[in-house]
Amino acid sequence: MVRIAVDLNRCQGYAQCAFLAPDVFTMHGEEALLYAPDADEAQLGKVTQAAAACPVQAILVDSMDAPAEAVPGVR
Template sequence: MRVVVDLNRCQAYAQCCFAAPDSFALHGIEVLVYDPAPPPERRREIERAVQACPVRAIMLEVEPEAERHD
């Protein structure tokens, strides 16, 4: 799982910080700090952050699961 934030689009509304406080934080007035490779157990909160962003600056990239060969 990979998180990508378009920092040119981000307007520092901080909705991602409320939705996923373990993965996003605002430092100062406008500096967004985030975890680009959060652990899988944070997926739901990252998805909430993606949906909460009013300018759609956050993208979540998830690799398809490897095929199982039994």
């Protein structure tokens, strides 16, 4: 299981995350971001990419299974 948290105060609605991991992040209207706080481990790669691509580093990813240091960009 992958835990995802988005700091919506930081999020500027750039939608990079929705583009890279559409199963987890979706844009609702122009600026509102909807996301799944718990994603399947299979999504980890995409979610990590999305977190790395976010221009304002609003996405935090926490994997329950993989050691954090094994996944770049995961805190």
